[in-house]
Amino acid sequence: GLSTAAQNISMYGHYTQDLGAYAKEEAARLREKSGRRPSATERSLSLENPDYDNGRCGKCCSCMLRCKKFLIACVGEDWIFLILLGLFMGLISWGMDYGIDYCLHAQKWVYMSLENNVFLQYLAWVTHAVVLITFSAGFTQLLGSHAVGSGIPEMKTILRGVVLKEYLTCKTFVAKVVSLTSALGSGMPLGKEGPFVHIACLCAAMLSRFMSVFGNVYQNKTRYIEMLSAASAVGLASCFAAPIGGVLFSIEATGTVFLVRNYWRGFLAATISALFFRILAVWDTEEETITALFKTRFSTDFPFDLKELLAFAVLGIASGILGALFVYLNRLIFEFIRNQNFIKNFFMKRRLLYPVLVTILISTLTFPPGFGQFMGSQLTQKESLLSFFDNRTWSKPGTAEDYDYPDFSYAWKHPQVNVFVTLGLFVFMKFWMSALAITMPVPCGSFIPTFVIGAAFGRLAGECMAAWFPDGIYSDGTVYPIVPGAYAVAGAAALSGAVSHTVSTAVIIFELTGQISYLLPVMIAVILANVVAQSFQPSLYDSMIKIKKLPYLPELGWGHNEKYNIRVKDFMTRDVTYITLNCCYRDLQDVLQAGDHLKTLALLKSSQSRILLGSIERVELQAVVSQQLGRPRRLEYLRERAAAKRKRQSVVSHLSSEGISQKATLEVRFQVNQVWSSTPRRTSLCLQRLHSIFCLEPSEKKAMAASLSLHDSSPRLQIEEWEESQLDEPVDFDNCKIEPAPFQLVEHTSLHKTHTMFSLLRLDHAYVTSIGRLIGMVSLKELQKAIDGSLEVKGAKVRPPMASLRDVRSSSCNIEIEATELHKLWDQYNSRSLPRKHLPSDSDEKS
Amino acid sequence: GLSTAAQNISMYGHYTQDLGAYAKEEAARLREKSGRRPSATERSLSLENPDYDNGRCGKCCSCMLRCKKFLIACVGEDWIFLILLGLFMGLISWGMDYGIDYCLHAQKWVYMSLENNVFLQYLAWVTHAVVLITFSAGFTQLLGSHAVGSGIPEMKTILRGVVLKEYLTCKTFVAKVVSLTSALGSGMPLGKEGPFVHIACLCAAMLSRFMSVFGNVYQNKTRYIEMLSAASAVGLASCFAAPIGGVLFSIEATGTVFLVRNYWRGFLAATISALFFRILAVWDTEEETITALFKTRFSTDFPFDLKELLAFAVLGIASGILGALFVYLNRLIFEFIRNQNFIKNFFMKRRLLYPVLVTILISTLTFPPGFGQFMGSQLTQKESLLSFFDNRTWSKPGTAEDYDYPDFSYAWKHPQVNVFVTLGLFVFMKFWMSALAITMPVPCGSFIPTFVIGAAFGRLAGECMAAWFPDGIYSDGTVYPIVPGAYAVAGAAALSGAVSHTVSTAVIIFELTGQISYLLPVMIAVILANVVAQSFQPSLYDSMIKIKKLPYLPELGWGHNEKYNIRVKDFMTRDVTYITLNCCYRDLQDVLQAGDHLKTLALLKSSQSRILLGSIERVELQAVVSQQLGRPRRLEYLRERAAAKRKRQSVVSHLSSEGISQKATLEVRFQVNQVWSSTPRRTSLCLQRLHSIFCLEPSEKKAMAASLSLHDSSPRLQIEEWEESQLDEPVDFDNCKIEPAPFQLVEHTSLHKTHTMFSLLRLDHAYVTSIGRLIGMVSLKELQKAIDGSLEVKGAKVRPPMASLRDVRSSSCNIEIEATELHKLWDQYNSRSLPRKHLPSDSDEKS
Numbered sequence A, B: 001g002l003s004t005a006a007q008n009i010s011m012y013g014h015y016t017q018d019l020g021a022y023a024k025e026e027a028a029r030l031r032e033k034s035g036r037r038p039s040a041t042e043r044s045l046s047l048e049n050p051d052y053d054n055g056r057c058g059k060c061c062s063c064m065l066r067c068k069k070f071l072i073a074c075v076g077e078d079w080i081f082l083i084l085l086g087l088f089m090g091l092i093s094w095g096m097d098y099g100i101d102y103c104l105h106a107q108k109w110v111y112m113s114l115e116n117n118v119f120l121q122y123l124a125w126v127t128h129a130v131v132l133i134t135f136s137a138g139f140t141q142l143l144g145s146h147a148v149g150s151g152i153p154e155m156k157t158i159l160r161g162v163v164l165k166e167y168l169t170c171k172t173f174v175a176k177v178v179s180l181t182s183a184l185g186s187g188m189p190l191g192k193e194g195p196f197v198h199i200a201c202l203c204a205a206m207l208s209r210f211m212s213v214f215g216n217v218y219q220n221k222t223r224y225i226e227m228l229s230a231a232s233a234v235g236l237a238s239c240f241a242a243p244i245g246g247v248l249f250s251i252e253a254t255g256t257v258f259l260v261r262n263y264w265r266g267f268l269a270a271t272i273s274a275l276f277f278r279i280l281a282v283w284d285t286e287e288e289t290i291t292a293l294f295k296t297r298f299s300t301d302f303p304f305d306l307k308e309l310l311a312f313a314v315l316g317i318a319s320g321i322l323g324a325l326f327v328y329l330n331r332l333i334f335e336f337i338r339n340q341n342f343i344k345n346f347f348m349k350r351r352l353l354y355p356v357l358v359t360i361l362i363s364t365l366t367f368p369p370g371f372g373q374f375m376g377s378q379l380t381q382k383e384s385l386l387s388f389f390d391n392r393t394w395s396k397p398g399t400a401e402d403y404d405y406p407d408f409s410y411a412w413k414h415p416q417v418n419v420f421v422t423l424g425l426f427v428f429m430k431f432w433m434s435a436l437a438i439t440m441p442v443p444c445g446s447f448i449p450t451f452v453i454g455a456a457f458g459r460l461a462g463e464c465m466a467a468w469f470p471d472g473i474y475s476d477g478t479v480y481p482i483v484p485g486a487y488a489v490a491g492a493a494a495l496s497g498a499v500s501h502t503v504s505t506a507v508i509i510f511e512l513t514g515q516i517s518y519l520l521p522v523m524i525a526v527i528l529a530n531v532v533a534q535s536f537q538p539s540l541y542d543s544m545i546k547i548k549k550l551p552y553l554p555e556l557g558w559g560h561n562e563k564y565n566i567r568v569k570d571f572m573t574r575d576v577t578y579i580t581l582n583c584c585y586r587d588l589q590d591v592l593q594a595g596d597h598l599k600t601l602a603l604l605k606s607s608q609s610r611i612l613l614g615s616i617e618r619v620e621l622q623a624v625v626s627q628q629l630g631r632p633r634r635l636e637y638l639r640e641r642a643a644a645k646r647k648r649q650s651v652v653s654h655l656s657s658e659g660i661s662q663k664a665t666l667e668v669r670f671q672v673n674q675v676w677s678s679t680p681r682r683t684s685l686c687l688q689r690l691h692s693i694f695c696l697e698p699s700e701k702k703a704m705a706a707s708l709s710l711h712d713s714s715p716r717l718q719i720e721e722w723e724e725s726q727l728d729e730p731v732d733f734d735n736c737k738i739e740p741a742p743f744q745l746v747e748h749t750s751l752h753k754t755h756t757m758f759s760l761l762r763l764d765h766a767y768v769t770s771i772g773r774l775i776g777m778v779s780l781k782e783l784q785k786a787i788d789g790s791l792e793v794k795g796a797k798v799r800p801p802m803a804s805l806r807d808v809r810s811s812s813c814n815i816e817i818e819a820t821e822l823h824k825l826w827d828q829y830n831s832r833s834l835p836r837k838h839l840p841s842d843s844d845e846k847s
Helices: A002-012 A019-034 A040-048 A055-076 A078-113 A118-142 A152-159 A170-185 A193-211 A221-240 A243-254 A260-283 A308-339 A341-349 A353-365 A371-375 A381-388 A419-437 A447-468 A484-500 A505-513 A519-536 A540-547 A585-593 A618-629 A631-646 A649-659 A662-678 A687-693 A698-711 A716-727 A751-761 A780-794 A806-811 A822-831 A840-846 B002-012 B019-034 B040-048 B055-076 B078-113 B118-142 B152-159 B170-185 B193-211 B221-240 B243-254 B260-283 B308-339 B341-349 B353-365 B371-375 B381-388 B419-437 B447-468 B484-500 B505-513 B519-536 B540-547 B585-593 B618-629 B631-646 B649-659 B662-678 B687-693 B698-711 B716-727 B751-761 B780-794 B806-811 B822-831 B840-846
Strands: A257-259 A473-475 A478-480 A578-580 A600-604 A612-617 A737-739 A765-770 A773-779 B257-259 B473-475 B478-480 B578-580 B600-604 B612-617 B737-739 B765-770 B773-779
Touching (some): A078 A170, A078 A193, A078 A260, A118 A170, A152 A221, A152 A243, A193 A447, A221 A243, A221 A260, A221 B751, A260 B243, A308 A419, A308 A447, A341 A353, A353 A419, A447 A484, A484 A519, A600 A618, A612 A765, A751 A765, A751 B221, B078 B118, B078 B193, B193 B221, B193 B447, B221 B260, B221 B505, B308 B447, B341 B353, B381 B447, B484 B519, B484 B540, B505 B519, B578 B585, B751 B765, B773 B780
Parallel strands (some): A578 A600
């Protein structure tokens, strides 16, 4: 299921090398275009038009219209949207929690009621997990596999400006919500947070589509992206009741650049959703009032001694290593399953088998009366977290001050083994289990699992510290005990921060525990964990992006000064596919058929001057070619020929309407008229060639052939000849939409600046020009290679081949490096070998 | 002092309309260029060159060199820089706090020791404040007035990419640190935070300059800006020991766009500085361990009831109104002082009088035994804050649980009047006092004053609530008392957030108080305060930017959907000053003399084709003209003429060396050789014209005239003629650095997108092109006008004249609005009246 998902992704992401998909898509687009009914917006706009005051109620109508306009203007305001989004997400999060709790309690209840028979208990325990996971995986499969996984990698890609339409549909929303609830209800070590970011974005996309009935601002793409990025903040906020942390985490995890203008959107929506999420809990009388989700009760008067900072720093570094290891292990599992052909084929045929096997393995190992008793398996993830954050020390019994709040420490105090063993086992087992569990094809996140493991690891470190200094730390005449719970807090933030490469987990944990007195230790641990993890491995999300082969832009590592010395000319591709103003349809068709993965093509004035006029979208060109050789013109040609040859115009139209269905003919007529009025020119056709552009349905094809042979007695040859002449005509770009100012770079732009530009403007390609002439192109692919090249330098012997000998000289004048002396440019202009006309055969050979 | 400061700003900001400054600057630059010694970097690089292994110690040398290289590479790493910056700032902040505390204690001590004589007490109280403020204002004046004010507006401008060099000098640093300490030591209602952001940036700039000795990465401009933005986070973090809040506040207050890549820099430096700042306090035995700065002790088990959220919301709205009022009042005072000619002239002559008068007024009113007793003036700002955050209720005596921590509530419990009156008076008096005090020409911030006022206001609201519900709020069978301190916390965050238009004050207050249990109420109050304040007034920083006339880019208001419908063609200027490839020196000179405020000029292929080739910096052009008519060529010409006429070459050089000093001639010879070898062409000269470009020093001028009359017997006329012919020559752009890809927009780009681009790329102008032809330009000025135009629409009757009738039609297709049909472009291309050649006389008329 995994590799198919990846294929689907690439198909819908428009960056496929496969032309078939393109042609199909194009055909669909054109068909839709021609037969398009006015959209909801247009209809509402035509309604608004106050021309139609019919008789007496004109005034009333105009008043109504004004009211409606006001209402629409209101609904168009961002804050309405954000508040609605916040409320929805709060509700969904609470509802889902309710469902998950119900499932988990059911498991516990069945398990408890079978206390007499261990085998039945085991059966119930495993069956519960297997059934829920199977349902989750099956349901996801049923509604399309886009709901699989956490969704943060995909959101990161979407917010970078890449269109992945299938990821934001209603179907995916349903699949994600239902499957996630059942997956989490199974008790597997999975998280809710990642998928929730995706769910919030889905919710925003749907809401946006719904609201566009009222105001057409919702159709603006920039705004849409801004709303999505606000929504991704809501996702986390509604899970954790952590509005600030949610906003920051979403910025760090999903964005590369952030508009401050957008800040308040995230905060508003996140606060509303967190508030509503907690208010629902109060109304449900689950809580007395709004408090933190995992409230801690540490002393605030003397939280920690200065010397303990060192211990926190060590904990941070260890968490960083652990985090990098987690990412590595997870990728290893993914790649093992994908690359071993036997395993891949085996699981491809039995798609539900893999999650079932994984679930059986994990739930067997965590069965409480079995091995689970040594790793606190009778607790849910939430209860484990609460127990880790407890401010009593387990390794030193009897020192607790008050016992009036729930105590889950019994799970860790096994009569045979001590606390260190249970905690250590928990960390070790959960570590690989979580890395394995998140490879299952169900909606699941990795945040909470790493959070729990980190908390356990921190608790272990804290208990060790407490055992090492049983009397606490002596400072200024007073002795202060060590609080292992605080280490758990720091460990949770550090490990989850290391895995996701974010610093804001520190903020999340403060909001989650309701205490901020460990501000500095936690910050230190999180920063050090990030430093360590970032130098070893990419973040889990980037790793996923790589595994799923989504188009991504790797982050520039930090402190790599080489990146200032690598220039665009070192890594740009000089082999740019372009079209010229005076090209003919044949060139166009050849260029389009050549496998190229970019959505747009450069338009030059001529291949001699190479002056860049702008860029044209591939689909636009496809439309131009289709118009020249497409069905309407073909039919028109038939009609014409028939008219010319047999002089029986009325009969022909009757005959052709027999071949095709009535409706199609009407449509065709309409289209023909359109085409005719706009471009009155000679036409030609060729079935084979048409087939390569249009996928004819078999029935249509037959009808065509029939009508062709019916009307046309001349040999095929003649048609082909005509068609060739048609292709040799110069292209008429008149109705083609061009983007007149595509983004341009210069040869001397540094890698660092190029990366910044690509991040800032969410580019996916840029042309490299020299005084107006196109000399190359940089796309995400080239940039990726260049960055990977420059990153590899760090740990190694080789210099990047491109950064030749420039370091010393260029870096001394890199303040104004962008500006170049004109005579150099002119020299290049003149000396450069006259660019060959682009030969499509070249690219054909490659593809 | 204020208006001069503004003038200075505009001079150094390169956006002046005054050409004189430019010419001078240019001359200085050229002189520096020709006589430039190799910079430190170059020297260190030449040292690095391992060619010079002299004899036996070659190996040792190369080893040393390798070590040095490694060291340099290390020092070049960002984290070293950030850690150093953090340590420095922590130290400075702590040292400054120490100094301020010392001053304040001295004031208190003198005041206390004179307890018997009220008049002497008054004298001491006022004198202390006046002396310190006068010293502060005088010292600032002495070292340049760039240290005046908070510095956040300037940093915002600098981080937008505008070069304000004088704001980041060592002199300014000293002025700011010393003056700020003495200003805050005076006890006036001023803040440390704003200036500290500036100080951190100054520190980073200086450190960067120092570090550039080791590694030349520090010279990269992008990196420099990135480091400055990290430094601005450090500023606040080191003041408040609030790393997270500091980072967020600096992002919100100084940035318009934010690279996530930059995030960790801010966090690392801020954490280090906050840590060091607090560790210093512990070492100083001021504190037992690291805790929050203004620790609160609220109950965490049941912090607030759901119904109290409403009260917090009302508090937020009221704070928002108050915040907008504060900004308005502050601007009113500024404008009153500046616009009233009499007052302006009066204070311009006696620069120190204004701060003295303000200080006397404020300190008289706050004199504790006088009126000050009704508004708790015996407390410092810090003590007031601590008292407001107290969790005991003042209006209901005797309910406090424990008394083991300092209690400042006595200041508010006046025997004659009740708490409500003292708090109300405090809010009212401090409100206008703070607004007045921050107009003094001393380094001062507004954050802490608004913070204190907000806390008092919140406390007042809290005490009112406590009086209204004396028994607390009944919920679920238990009665919970109201905590007025929590309202103070919310009020402080809300008011300071409203004044600065930031949400992150909420985070700051959590870090400052060490408690986060009031997360949601505070967030609600802050968000509502922001909403209210933003709809009435700009932020205090933006208001300052407007007052100081710094080049700024106003934020797009929120929810203004018109901005999507306004296009570039509606607000671009069509009157672009340009030069063409085939223009002559006269055109160049005319264009340069025409008053235009932009740093760069467009370079077109020809005025017929209007194809944009790139842009050239004004200074480059100035250099080209100077080279054609400048001193070296003039001397060369003299020499040549003399040689030709009198055939006595050796005598001439002796003679000319009598006119000018020996050193100058040597220099000239060198230059002449350079010029000669690069551009061998006929030359000419004219003193008057030269004067307009070069400001000759009088002695030089005389020498010139002497040598002219000495060598040259021909009439002036001939020279002028020659010079005219010289000016008619086509310009040789060969050695001119051009920027080959200036940023381009299209006519149809929306205002929203233009704003985004300008913010993202820190542009200050962009050319508008249509298929390669220049048709207009948008600079910050035009953009400002367009935004102000579209913002005015909101509250008013008028439509922006530009957004004509497009709303309905264009918005329905605004998904692909950027792309235009080619034939439309060509139509415009052909139909557009042939652009007239740019006549410099036009712009002369305007200027």
